Amino acid sequence: MEGLFFNVDFGYIEGLVRGYRNGLLTQAQYANLTQCDTLDDLKLQLSSTDYGNFLANVPSPLSTSIIQEKASSKLYDQFNYIRNQSVEPxxxxxxxxxxxxxxxxxxxxxxxxxxxxxxxxxxxxxxxxxxxxxxxxxxxxxxxxxxxxxxxxxxxxxxxxxxxxxxxxxxxxxxxxxxxxxxxxxxxxxxxxxxxxLPYPANETMKTLLEFEADRRSINIALNSFELELSTEDKMKLLPQFGKLYPAGITMLASAEDFEQIRSVVETVIDYRGFFDNLNGDKTLEDHFYQLEMELCADAFCQQFTVSTIWAWVKSREQEVRNITWLAECIAQNQKERINNYICVN
Structure with a gap:
């Protein structure tokens, strides 16, 4: 029923966000970026995407930090434009x-x-x-x-x-x-x-996205707290009280005393199985989290009449900026053998 009236207040914004999402870099564009030998080549390739001439007024020599800053600025400008058009909720x-x-x-x-x-x-x-x-x-x-x-x-x-x-x-x-x-x-x-x-389906989509965010924070806090003198009660005060790991998994994470205990708790959730495998290889635990986050964000765009696409778009664009920064760093440091270790967004 909510879909009948959704477009009155939010139709323009949802269309805008979906348009922004269509401007995310494609696999073909990433393939072209990975072939660049210099940051100027990267600038030229990005100029043929939705980023356009975002580096036009940047003096040479280019740096990775400048590319990251300018790419991020585009996201912030678009976010603030959407925010200025929005009404409650x-x-x-x-x-x-x-x-x-x-x-x-x-x-x-x-x-x-x-x-x-x-x-x-x-x-x-x-x-x-x-x-x-x-x-x-x-x-x-x-x-x-x-x-x-x-x-x-x-x-x-x-x-x-x-x-x-x-x-x-x-x-x-x-x-x-x-x-x-x-x-x-x-x-x-x-x-x-x-x-x-938020009406359905936005509430259901955000439930999935925020539960993932809560679980990710809980897992990272548990892993990073081994060397700190924090009691189980102290840790419980830091762990979000919702998510797929809640309640039993959160309690066990707070009392875990080593890596294997955390691993056994996390792998009770099917979505997180395999995250701790081969962490000494090319993929880190954070990479696994980013990859799953992009899959959840892609799923969010399969729903119609929902403002949850804004959250999914912001997270997708942030990952895209991380990808561009990674590519730029690999090129600047002549580490081309690692240049394909970015996280797919689309």
């Missing part, structure tokens, strides 16, 4: 997408500050989609309380901070704990929003 959905980048920016600013790095340099590294007006003021925070009361209380992240105020000092470990606690609260809130506010 899509406008709130677009806001939720930016919250994850806000959390990363907060962690980056605090980490840079405690290590006395130049503020302008830190701000340049902040993600554009996670920018908020009081972000530069984070550099004056010296403890959790001042961080919250002077800066974050007026941002959308404020509700997620209620479980982060127990840390005493702003050191590297506590900042990472804060970041993961914030992300857990954010993902759970986003998940609840999509199930409550």
């Amino acid at each position: 899509l406008a709130k959905f677009m806001d939720y997408i930016t919250y994850g980048y806000m959390i990363d920016n907060v962690a980056l600013m605090i980490t840079g500050t405690i290590h006395e790095r130049d503020r302008s340099e830190i701000l340049e590294r902040c993600h554009p989609l996670g920018w908020f007006d009081t972000l530069p003021a984070l550099s004056v925070a010296t403890d959790i309380d001042s961080l919250y009361t002077s800066v974050l209380i007026d941002t959308p992240l404020a509700p997620y901070f209620k479980d982060c105020l127990s840390a005493d000092d702003l050191d590297d470990l506590n900042i990472e704990i804060i970041r993961n606690t914030l992300y857990k609260a954010y993902l759970e809130d986003f998940y609840e929003f999509t199930q409550r506010e």
Whole structure:
């Protein structure tokens, strides 16, 4: 029934996103890019794609960082254009997408500050989609309380901070704990929003995509916490309480004491089987996650009358930028034998 009225508010945006998605690099275009011998060759090949003349005003010599920056800027411009056209509940959905980048920016600013790095340099590294007006003021925070009361209380992240105020000092470990606690609260809130506010099939598609995101974070946290003095209870506070691994798998991940225990838990989910095989080869665990994410995003575009295609498009474009950056690095470092180790998007 919702499909009858979907196009009234969201038809233009869905058409726009599907058009953007059709502009993703094809396998033939990737094949041409892998044949490039210099970054200028790469620039020429990209000019015949939807990226067009995005490097036209960049002075020589080209660098990988400039190519990544300019490719990312195209995504940010398109995202902000969609955001400016949206109405509720899509406008709130677009806001939720930016919250994850806000959390990363907060962690980056605090980490840079405690290590006395130049503020302008830190701000340049902040993600554009996670920018908020009081972000530069984070550099004056010296403890959790001042961080919250002077800066974050007026941002959308404020509700997620209620479980982060127990840390005493702003050191590297506590900042990472804060970041993961914030992300857990954010993902759970986003998940609840999509199930409550989005109509079918958007809610079902986002359920699948966000469950994958929650499981990926849980697995990575479990793997990275072996050398930290965190109890099972402490770990449980960092792991999202939903996903295909929830509830039994999450509990076992929090109490796992070695790699094999984590592996046995993860492989109870059929979608994740084989992820830990041959990790010393060309594919890393993160590569397996990226590959599955692209498959889920491709499936999301098989549905009609759904705003979940926006999330799928953003993730697909981010992977495409990673692919272009990888190709550029292989060319710049003369590592052509590894140039085909990118993640297929289409």
